[in-house]
Amino acid sequence: MEARNLASEDKRNPVAVKIAIATLLSKFGNKVVTSEAVRRQHAHTETWYANEPPDAVVYVASTEDVQGVVSVCAEHRVPIIPFGSGTSFEGHVNAPFGGISIDLMGMDRVIAVHPEDLDCVIQPGVTRKQLNEYLRDQGLFFPVDPGSNASLGGMVATRASGTTAIRYGTMKDNVLALKVVLPSGEVITTSRRARKSSAGYDLTRLFVGSEGTLGVITEITLKLHGIPEAVSSGVCAFPTIADACNAAITTIQSGIPVARIELLDEVQVRACYSYSKLKLPEMPLLFLEFNGSAPSVAEQSRRFGEIANEHSGGSFEWATKPEDRTRLWQARHDVFHAIKALRPGAEPVVTDVCLPISRLAECVSETKRDIEDSGLTAPLFGHVGDGNFHTVPLVMIKDKGEVARAEAFIDRLVKRSLTMEGTCSGEHGIGQGKMKYLEAEYGSAAIDVMCAIKIALDPQGIMNPGKIVPRR
Amino acid sequence: MEARNLASEDKRNPVAVKIAIATLLSKFGNKVVTSEAVRRQHAHTETWYANEPPDAVVYVASTEDVQGVVSVCAEHRVPIIPFGSGTSFEGHVNAPFGGISIDLMGMDRVIAVHPEDLDCVIQPGVTRKQLNEYLRDQGLFFPVDPGSNASLGGMVATRASGTTAIRYGTMKDNVLALKVVLPSGEVITTSRRARKSSAGYDLTRLFVGSEGTLGVITEITLKLHGIPEAVSSGVCAFPTIADACNAAITTIQSGIPVARIELLDEVQVRACYSYSKLKLPEMPLLFLEFNGSAPSVAEQSRRFGEIANEHSGGSFEWATKPEDRTRLWQARHDVFHAIKALRPGAEPVVTDVCLPISRLAECVSETKRDIEDSGLTAPLFGHVGDGNFHTVPLVMIKDKGEVARAEAFIDRLVKRSLTMEGTCSGEHGIGQGKMKYLEAEYGSAAIDVMCAIKIALDPQGIMNPGKIVPRR
Numbered sequence: 001m002e003a004r005n006l007a008s009e010d011k012r013n014p015v016a017v018k019i020a021i022a023t024l025l026s027k028f029g030n031k032v033v034t035s036e037a038v039r040r041q042h043a044h045t046e047t048w049y050a051n052e053p054p055d056a057v058v059y060v061a062s063t064e065d066v067q068g069v070v071s072v073c074a075e076h077r078v079p080i081i082p083f084g085s086g087t088s089f090e091g092h093v094n095a096p097f098g099g100i101s102i103d104l105m106g107m108d109r110v111i112a113v114h115p116e117d118l119d120c121v122i123q124p125g126v127t128r129k130q131l132n133e134y135l136r137d138q139g140l141f142f143p144v145d146p147g148s149n150a151s152l153g154g155m156v157a158t159r160a161s162g163t164t165a166i167r168y169g170t171m172k173d174n175v176l177a178l179k180v181v182l183p184s185g186e187v188i189t190t191s192r193r194a195r196k197s198s199a200g201y202d203l204t205r206l207f208v209g210s211e212g213t214l215g216v217i218t219e220i221t222l223k224l225h226g227i228p229e230a231v232s233s234g235v236c237a238f239p240t241i242a243d244a245c246n247a248a249i250t251t252i253q254s255g256i257p258v259a260r261i262e263l264l265d266e267v268q269v270r271a272c273y274s275y276s277k278l279k280l281p282e283m284p285l286l287f288l289e290f291n292g293s294a295p296s297v298a299e300q301s302r303r304f305g306e307i308a309n310e311h312s313g314g315s316f317e318w319a320t321k322p323e324d325r326t327r328l329w330q331a332r333h334d335v336f337h338a339i340k341a342l343r344p345g346a347e348p349v350v351t352d353v354c355l356p357i358s359r360l361a362e363c364v365s366e367t368k369r370d371i372e373d374s375g376l377t378a379p380l381f382g383h384v385g386d387g388n389f390h391t392v393p394l395v396m397i398k399d400k401g402e403v404a405r406a407e408a409f410i411d412r413l414v415k416r417s418l419t420m421e422g423t424c425s426g427e428h429g430i431g432q433g434k435m436k437y438l439e440a441e442y443g444s445a446a447i448d449v450m451c452a453i454k455i456a457l458d459p460q461g462i463m464n465p466g467k468i469v470p471r472r
Numbered sequence: 473m474e475a476r477n478l479a480s481e482d483k484r485n486p487v488a489v490k491i492a493i494a495t496l497l498s499k500f501g502n503k504v505v506t507s508e509a510v511r512r513q514h515a516h517t518e519t520w521y522a523n524e525p526p527d528a529v530v531y532v533a534s535t536e537d538v539q540g541v542v543s544v545c546a547e548h549r550v551p552i553i554p555f556g557s558g559t560s561f562e563g564h565v566n567a568p569f570g571g572i573s574i575d576l577m578g579m580d581r582v583i584a585v586h587p588e589d590l591d592c593v594i595q596p597g598v599t600r601k602q603l604n605e606y607l608r609d610q611g612l613f614f615p616v617d618p619g620s621n622a623s624l625g626g627m628v629a630t631r632a633s634g635t636t637a638i639r640y641g642t643m644k645d646n647v648l649a650l651k652v653v654l655p656s657g658e659v660i661t662t663s664r665r666a667r668k669s670s671a672g673y674d675l676t677r678l679f680v681g682s683e684g685t686l687g688v689i690t691e692i693t694l695k696l697h698g699i700p701e702a703v704s705s706g707v708c709a710f711p712t713i714a715d716a717c718n719a720a721i722t723t724i725q726s727g728i729p730v731a732r733i734e735l736l737d738e739v740q741v742r743a744c745y746s747y748s749k750l751k752l753p754e755m756p757l758l759f760l761e762f763n764g765s766a767p768s769v770a771e772q773s774r775r776f777g778e779i780a781n782e783h784s785g786g787s788f789e790w791a792t793k794p795e796d797r798t799r800l801w802q803a804r805h806d807v808f809h810a811i812k813a814l815r816p817g818a819e820p821v822v823t824d825v826c827l828p829i830s831r832l833a834e835c836v837s838e839t840k841r842d843i844e845d846s847g848l849t850a851p852l853f854g855h856v857g858d859g860n861f862h863t864v865p866l867v868m869i870k871d872k873g874e875v876a877r878a879e880a881f882i883d884r885l886v887k888r889s890l891t892m893e894g895t896c897s898g899e900h901g902i903g904q905g906k907m908k909y910l911e912a913e914y915g916s917a918a919i920d921v922m923c924a925i926k927i928a929l930d931p932q933g934i935m936n937p938g939k940i941v942p943r944r
Contacts, residue, residue: 114828114830115725116721116725116829116830117828117829117830118724118725119828158670159669159670159674160670161668161670165668169645170668170670172668172674172677173641173645182917182921186917186920187917188914188915188917188918188921189914189915189918190914190918191895191914192827192890192893192894192895192913193827193828193893193894194826194827194828194858194859194860194889194893194894194895194898195826195828195829195858195859195860196633196637196642196644196826196858196860196895196898196899197631197826197895197897197898198630198631198632198633198642198681198895198897198898198899198900198901198902199895199896199897199901199902199906199909199910199913199914200681200902200910200913200914200922200940200941201678201681201682201922201925201926201940202631202644202674202677202678202680202681203914203918203921203922205644205674205677205678206673206674206677206678206925208674209670209672209673209674210673225727226725226726226727228727249588252590253587253588253590253698254698255697255698255700293768293771295767295768295771296765296767296768296771299765299767299768354666354667354668354669355664355665355666356586356589356591356665356666356667357588357589357667358586358588358589386666386667386668387666387667388666388667388668417666418664421664421665421666422664422665422666423663423664423666423668423669423670423671424671425669425670425671426666426668426669426670427668427670428670429670429671430670430671430672434671437671438671438672441664441671442660442661442662442663442671442672442675443660443661445654445658445659445660446660446661446662446675448658449654449660449675449929450672450673450675452928452929453673453678453925453928453929454673455928456924456925456927456928457921457924457925468672468673469672
């Protein structure tokens, strides 16, 4: 296997970049933007990492446009950073080596919906909410829901998941095929519309979660689901976070097909209370949703009620009316905004881990103690059915001591997860922020395999360099 | 990307093989077998392709053993062919370039079961039935069911699926992590026990379906499921195969969470009738199974009954008693034996395709006409909920004209599937038999990507050469 070449220097080539931009301008005219504001906006994500702007942004409208940009960049060995909605957390769209940001949000067409096959073909700039609005009249929906109104291209690229993964899986499970522009400018289709295949290497899954480091996704075939006949939601309060975790664990182990099961700690509940004006007890809560036929939903609710009761859960508030459900889940979706409002002026430093559910209560409890010991303000919430939780230290970036304490806390959190057979990133990807944990998670030989794949597909190292694997 | 090197010659090196075998004998003693009978048995699969035996077979007992064999083979550049239960259909374990077959069936330990996390860790020689017997007392089961009692290592390697994929997914969806010995002899673990992760490239899915061409799988972490509270099975007859397909399509589109929905054409029913002595109407049939709570199963059955009725389905025979269910599904599982008995002396040539379900009825009907026009005896059955079906021409191998007719028929079947946005292999893998269709399915640039990955991970080309991608 080819040896890894760790990037020890900034490999910018200002002359090559200038020539590439001039060529792009001649091809794409005013679709090429080099103003600082636009460049900085395209390096911006919801992250505390320093903004590292690209040298230019190109707004593309088609696979052919992407091929054009990639070919120019390949010729001059200039980095390419695919850009979607900019809602990632780990510095995925930063341009540490400069280069060209390809803004894909203009590629926002739903190309085809095949209701009879429960799938659709879309461009990468289509957002989650846009797709679901488009589909609603046909009784269909796309279930993966990371909270923010992310672009589906970005969701594929980061292997996103969210509240409904426990029932419907992550992006890994919901992508049937991808069209990808390779670093050479060639276009491939990774699979067919058939629901399953055992024909060769699983290129679809290779690109899902590759964070733009292997190619630019320009078309996505997604699985769809029928809108369930009945949906019921509810909230249940618990005296301790361990009780709430254990109720979630028992629910999953009992095989109740919950559509969502979300934990909010009392700090997060307080934040939601202030922000969303939703009257909730200031205790650890589980938000639940059940999908199915009316009798099945009722039965699931009843069974969960029994489990909650065994774990000292409070009484259950059920919302079957769409408007009440929407208000409830809006509060859950607004956690990020609510967190920001909790400590004005502070930067929310979002992080997540995921571990076997049997270790969840222990890991969450230890993490809560750690937050307290660190003197940080850090709400905690998560998709506990998957063993996945988030915490968001609110950090005054100018206070170096506080920044250091937050960094040390996240470091301990990741290592705690790894010790408990967990992963350093449940659903936020690696980006820049978690590269340093990848070797601890997989071991050095597995990282060599990832590097070998990266080198095989992107021998020039132009695709989103400085993310996931070290740059050659 | 590195250029493909098509194998134009047999690259055997008899001297290297001799030295490798001598070294293996000194390390592994009588675990190394070179008798012709054993070698031929290890090239044997349930296929009509000519037997191409390896030069020796090594019976391994541990990951360290596998590392030992791989290291010797790597040193002398001798091919390695991982061997499980030998139940694959596409010549996966043939040794066209000679080499060492690694028999993994001695690695048959269940290493750990984590009921609280609904997962287990096993060695690759554990078979599907063995695992489920082991799990039964704990109320758990592993759902993927390709029919034969395959080794789970082989099921991972071929991305197997089968009757229950419509509900529980394929091997792709049910593997959490793998331990793999790389062609260098190094060992990697592809993931953690966490239910989901967005940490780097999805190495797990890269090895699932890689057919031993990238490494040897020596440990598997699988998702498990709780044994459903209630199971009900049934059979429904239809006047035409198109009616049966359309009933299956409507069932899937209605979102009924069937656990199995299997089509048998009237030729297959006749074969099952003779073999299993099960009284079934000699018409196209759908075999169904519903899993869930008792009320949910009853409701699913009722809803299916209505759909069957709309599609001219006959009355429903329901089996809720375990012994009746077992007899019914045994008949379904015995299709392969039943087929063999249908034309004694003939070789069953098993093939499969999978396509979007909206095209299923059309493809099945055209294929039935093609079978008739070709004068072949070829039962047809399949996992129609996934759009996946099999047909099995019974061929007198000594009759060259018949062999040619069967080959031409399979060629037309695959091309028909590809024309209808399907795949050349729904669940049997590529092996030797379907390599020629891979480029038509994915296009040449995607095959270049597969070759680049193969070369990156196995630069010497020693892992199961002559399967999936061309040998360098």
